[in-house]
Amino acid sequence: xxxxxxxxxxxxxxxxxxxxxxxxxxxxxxxxxxxxxxxxxxxxxxxxxxxxxxxxxxxxxxxxxxxxxxxxxxxxxxxxxxxxxxxxxxxxxxxxxxxxxxxxxxxxxxxxxxxxxxxxxxxxxxxxxxxxxxxxxxxxxxxxxxxxxxxxxxxxxxxxxxxxxxxxxxxxxxxxxxxxxxxxxxxxxxxxxxxxxxxxxxxxxxxxxxxxxxxx
Amino acid sequence: xxxxxxxxxxxxxxxxxxxxxxxxxxxxxxxxxxxxxxxxxxxxxxxxxxxxxxxxxxxxxxxxxxxxxxxxxxxxxxxxxxxxxxxxxxxxxxxxxxxxxxxxxxxxxxxxxxxxxxxxxxxxxxxxxxxxxxxxxxxxxxxxxxxxxxxxxxxxxxxxxxxxxxxxxxxxxxxxxxxxxxxxxxxxxxxxxxxxxxxxxxxxxxxxxxxxxxxxxxxxxxxxxxxxxxxxxxxxxxxxxxxxxxxxxxxxxxxxxxxxxxxxxxxxxxxxxxxxxxxxxxxxxxxxxxxxxxxxxxxxxxxxxxxxxxxxxxxxxxxxxxxxxxxxxxxxxxxxxxxxxxxxxxxxxxxxxxxxxxxxxxxxxxxxxxxxxxxxxxxxxxxxxxxxxxxxxxxxxxxxxxxxxxxxxxxxxxxxxxxxxxxxxxxxxxxxxxxxxxxxxxxxxxxxxxxxxxxxxxxxxxxxxxxxxxxxxxxxxxxxxxxxxx
Numbered sequence: 001x002x003x004x005x006x007x008x009x010x011x012x013x014x015x016x017x018x019x020x021x022x023x024x025x026x027x028x029x030x031x032x033x034x035x036x037x038x039x040x041x042x043x044x045x046x047x048x049x050x051x052x053x054x055x056x057x058x059x060x061x062x063x064x065x066x067x068x069x070x071x072x073x074x075x076x077x078x079x080x081x082x083x084x085x086x087x088x089x090x091x092x093x094x095x096x097x098x099x100x101x102x103x104x105x106x107x108x109x110x111x112x113x114x115x116x117x118x119x120x121x122x123x124x125x126x127x128x129x130x131x132x133x134x135x136x137x138x139x140x141x142x143x144x145x146x147x148x149x150x151x152x153x154x155x156x157x158x159x160x161x162x163x164x165x166x167x168x169x170x171x172x173x174x175x176x177x178x179x180x181x182x183x184x185x186x187x188x189x190x191x192x193x194x195x196x197x198x199x200x201x202x203x204x205x206x207x208x209x210x211x212x213x214x215x216x
Numbered sequence: 217x218x219x220x221x222x223x224x225x226x227x228x229x230x231x232x233x234x235x236x237x238x239x240x241x242x243x244x245x246x247x248x249x250x251x252x253x254x255x256x257x258x259x260x261x262x263x264x265x266x267x268x269x270x271x272x273x274x275x276x277x278x279x280x281x282x283x284x285x286x287x288x289x290x291x292x293x294x295x296x297x298x299x300x301x302x303x304x305x306x307x308x309x310x311x312x313x314x315x316x317x318x319x320x321x322x323x324x325x326x327x328x329x330x331x332x333x334x335x336x337x338x339x340x341x342x343x344x345x346x347x348x349x350x351x352x353x354x355x356x357x358x359x360x361x362x363x364x365x366x367x368x369x370x371x372x373x374x375x376x377x378x379x380x381x382x383x384x385x386x387x388x389x390x391x392x393x394x395x396x397x398x399x400x401x402x403x404x405x406x407x408x409x410x411x412x413x414x415x416x417x418x419x420x421x422x423x424x425x426x427x428x429x430x431x432x433x434x435x436x437x438x439x440x441x442x443x444x445x446x447x448x449x450x451x452x453x454x455x456x457x458x459x460x461x462x463x464x465x466x467x468x469x470x471x472x473x474x475x476x477x478x479x480x481x482x483x484x485x486x487x488x489x490x491x492x493x494x495x496x497x498x499x500x501x502x503x504x505x506x507x508x509x510x511x512x513x514x515x516x517x518x519x520x521x522x523x524x525x526x527x528x529x530x531x532x533x534x535x536x537x538x539x540x541x542x543x544x545x546x547x548x549x550x551x552x553x554x555x556x557x558x559x560x561x562x563x564x565x566x567x568x569x570x571x572x573x574x575x576x577x578x579x580x581x582x583x584x585x586x587x588x589x590x591x592x593x594x595x596x597x598x599x600x601x602x603x604x605x606x607x608x609x610x611x612x613x614x615x616x617x618x619x620x621x622x623x624x625x626x627x628x629x630x631x632x633x634x635x636x637x638x639x640x641x642x643x644x645x646x647x648x649x650x651x652x653x654x655x656x657x658x659x660x661x662x663x664x665x666x667x668x669x670x671x672x673x674x675x676x677x678x679x680x681x682x683x684x685x686x687x688x689x690x691x692x693x694x695x696x697x698x699x700x701x702x
Contacts, residue, residue, distance in 0.1 A: 204448020
């Protein structure tokens with residue numbers, strides 16, 4: 001196949017495109033240093049996308065998750081295997097049937113697909129501009145944890161919320177160290193494919209509960 | 217076999233039959249109502265999303281600059297993308313033609329003895345007619361985007377690049393489900409219809425051997441594939457099956473990761489008026505050691521299929537800036553009236569009219585480039601400022617004439633050239649530069665005016681036949697001057 005590759009590349013090079021330098025256009029997406037404004041915009045954006053946002057302090061996190069489980073009538077819940085608030089999550093899930101995502105998906109795919117009501121994850125960050133959660137799934141919290149169960153409960157720390165996507169990427173120098181997968185989540189799964197009518201719960205979670213941990 | 221566009225069989229839809237297809241579409245009131253409603257909705261959404269004209273201009277100018285910069289380094293960036301993908305563990309394949317792309321995918325399926333491919337939305341996979349080609353080999357490709365799923369059940373093709381089933385209303389979707397799905401109770405409740413799709417497709421995500429997706433942006437700097445979506449089917453396809461194949465056109469590369477946020481914002485706001493989509497999925501590698509899910513293998517198929525022809529010409533290269541938002545079709549008065557199927561190409565509407573000639577040749581697509589009033593709406597809403605009306609005029613020239621200034625011929629060059637037309641033009645040029653002949657001609661026209669037939673073909677289909685005036689302009693002016701003198 002390298003001949004195909006070379007044929008394509010040489011056709012492109014034959015056009016002798018003149019390399020353009022970096023553009024001199026300033027574009028500033030929404031930005032603020034006011035903590036109140038940042039929080040308000042984050043909550044407003046997520047709520048507009050039909051996510052449920054609940055603020056809480058550190059102390060009562062377990063109780064709050066427990067309450068969400070009762071309200072949403074969750075029976076069976078899947079958790080990761082570590083993370084900053086792992087202990088509180090485990091504590092909160094005591095009254096429920098709990099699975100830990102600690103083995104290869106192929107060993108329990110059917111259970112994950114058919115029997116689990118919710119998955120709980122941490123978040124790397126939040127983006128105020130668009131009301132967005134940023135997840136870096138890893139060994140402790142695999143990709144399908146936030147995707148396959150019909151309800152996704154996400155924990156995000158107030159201190160991790162930034163103004164906009166570009167800022168986050170630049171601040172953390174993502175380009176130097178991309179993980180297998182990064183996913184930005186802005187609300188529960190949705191579609192408007194039938195007669196432009198918005199419907200939630202297309203293929204991903206139909207419910208997104210965001211627990212905003214006030215740590216500032 | 218199902219029908220589309222009021223009796224035109226879908227298998228026969230082709231750009232060569234554009235005139236018949238558009239006539240049939242225009243005569244279908246339901247289809248016209250569906251498109252009108254959808255286009256008005258999408259135009260309104262876009263307008264709201266760009267509420268500040270100054271901000272709109274800045275982000276469009278920046279998006280244009282990013283795409284032009286990336287294209288200006290395209291061969292180098294493709295090599296950089298390839299080497300970074302390989303470093304990350306993604307296998308990279310190159311295809312010049314749709315046949316090569318299909319055989320690469322068939323080869324991967326063969327290695328895994330795969331019988332099922334679950335697909336996220338990918339217009340490039342439509343371009344190579346993947347479903348059809350894999351079916352021949354006994355491999356089932358199932359669409360999982362809700363719109364694509366509906367369209368596939370009908371044996372149809374997408375009529376819009378963002379909203380594939382836009383030509384149908386909810387009653388028609390219910391009819392489709394009733395016809396093709398067991399135990400479906402007809403309903404026009406959209407939540408129920410979506411729930412039906414969700415339930416039927418869950419099992420397919422669970423069982424599929426391979427997941428296939430498109431790519432919205434491929435980042436050369438990091439070897440990252442970015443996917444934009446709302447439903448979650450794209451995440452499913454790229455996460456659950458053991459093998460993920462991404463297919464994209466060679467033009468989708470951007471230079472830096474930091475090029476992504478503005479383009480993403482311009483894309484979603486232009487496409488559906490959303491500030492952001494539900495999911496933005498950035499894939500940089502297959503499953504790494506210790507990770508418990510995600511595909512073990514990720515493949516990237518880079519398809520040319522005529523793109524390098526557009527690239528060869530600096531003006532037409534702008535066609536490749538496209539980020540596939542669909543705003544040009546949403547705002548096109550022609551598309552709004554005839555819908556997407558009438559074009560007979562994978563990409564309909566204004567962007568389809570300027571990209572399809574490079575993919576299929578002007579011989580097949582010569583009528584498409586004429587299907588525009590050149591009103592300019594497409595160019596005015598394009599998030600990357602592609603001058604679509606100018607491209608259309610350029611392609612009209614190319615369709616009628618041999619290549620100019622030693623530039624290479626494009627596929628199907630001069631396919632619409634007509635000897636009679638050329639002769640008529642030459643004749644007119646001669647007459648117009650020889651006054652006595654010209655006056656004789658115009659004088660005879662005034663004398664013969666009553667012999668003008670009332671039916672002169674296409675012109676009189678929806679207009680009255682023109683009738684030469686009783687006196688020529690020269691005669692009138694002469695008469696006026698004499699009157700002034702006396």
